[in-house]
Amino acid sequence: MIKPIIMGNWKLNGSKKFIRNILLPLNQFLIKYYNICTVIIAPPILYSNFITQTLKNIQNNFFLGAQNVDIHFSGPFTGEISPIMLKDIGISYVIVGHSERRLYHQETNEIIAKKFKILKEENLVPILCIGETKEEKIFNKTKEICKKQIDVIFNLCGESAFNNTIIAYEPIWAIGSHNSGSPKEVQSICHFIRNYIKSKSNQILKNFFIQYGGSVTKNNAKTLIYQKDIDGFLIGGASLQVEEFMKIIEISNM
Numbered sequence: 001m002i003k004p005i006i007m008g009n010w011k012l013n014g015s016k017k018f019i020r021n022i023l024l025p026l027n028q029f030l031i032k033y034y035n036i037c038t039v040i041i042a043p044p045i046l047y048s049n050f051i052t053q054t055l056k057n058i059q060n061n062f063f064l065g066a067q068n069v070d071i072h073f074s075g076p077f078t079g080e081i082s083p084i085m086l087k088d089i090g091i092s093y094v095i096v097g098h099s100e101r102r103l104y105h106q107e108t109n110e111i112i113a114k115k116f117k118i119l120k121e122e123n124l125v126p127i128l129c130i131g132e133t134k135e136e137k138i139f140n141k142t143k144e145i146c147k148k149q150i151d152v153i154f155n156l157c158g159e160s161a162f163n164n165t166i167i168a169y170e171p172i173w174a175i176g177s178h179n180s181g182s183p184k185e186v187q188s189i190c191h192f193i194r195n196y197i198k199s200k201s202n203q204i205l206k207n208f209f210i211q212y213g214g215s216v217t218k219n220n221a222k223t224l225i226y227q228k229d230i231d232g233f234l235i236g237g238a239s240l241q242v243e244e245f246m247k248i249i250e251i252s253n254m
């Protein structure tokens, strides 16, 4: 069995107090899971330094991630953060293509592919979010949408694009909805995604993982993580509650 990769995406939430309350106990808790589980937290990026200072002895299985990156390495791009800067402050994993970025910041598949590419050039691990809207699901277009979101990456980055990467399958209708979709249904899409990526990769795919995201809680984590093609979770709301998040980590390692 592979080590589950559990990521908390804090989105636009957090404060110094919140970090102390959540991350100090979480860091301690992770001692138990040394070497059997990878946990990543993506806070608002400006807190990264405060987090490393506060935690001091950060566990080896605990990483900081970022929620976004720019498509440039440097230059006159006000308000942006480059992959070089992320690497410089010790970030290893970066979310790209989250549906909230696609929706509220007009990020197209093409922009997302550029972000994916620049991260790979800096040897950072992109976590590419893909998934369909409710309407697309109703019209049975889930696979078509996922394919499209994947193809644009292959087109820009070549056949080895998905080595050392993660795809987070996040159906948009499931995000923050208290409805994760049935584990069987999620498994079947994750299986499709893995096979599709394998079929388009020119060589044996190395270090490629699939996370599921969308209303993951301690109540549904167990049946979801038991699915063959779900290697971990990308968690929003439940990552903001320390007890709940720790329970999900515990369940994912049973």
Ligand SMILES: O=C[C@H](O)COP(=O)(O)O
Residues within 6 Å of the ligand: 009, 098, 170, 174, 175, 176, 177, 213, 214, 215, 216, 234, 235, 236, 237, 238
């Ligand atoms: O990045 C995380 C996802 O958007 C899932 O959010 P959620 O767990 O609150 O549904």
